[in-house]
Amino acid sequence: MFTIFGLKYLREHLGPEEIAFEFWQIIRDPDLMEDAGKAAFDDLFTVDTLKIMRAMPKHKFLEKIRLLFRQGKLPRVPHGLN
Secondary structure, eight states, X not given: OHHHHHHHHTTOOOOHHHHHHHHHHHHHOGGGSOHHHHHHHHTTSOHHXXXXXXXXXXXXXXXXXXXXXXXXXXXXXXXXXX
16 A cells, blocks of 8 residues: 555556556545545445445456446546555
């Protein structure tokens, strides 16, 4: 996680894998974000979708996030973490 923060600090572009890991961390531990970030993140997903994602094994989660990025259905940077 700190490596990703370092890359962001250096203004490096994150790939889908790094972004997927950020999403995974946020979904697993939403307290990593401030309230404004949580609200913005909650706008991305429904409660039911979050439940499904929390139950998903990590490798399936990564596959799904990659697919959503390729389809342009998710932002390049998770809200509240930039």
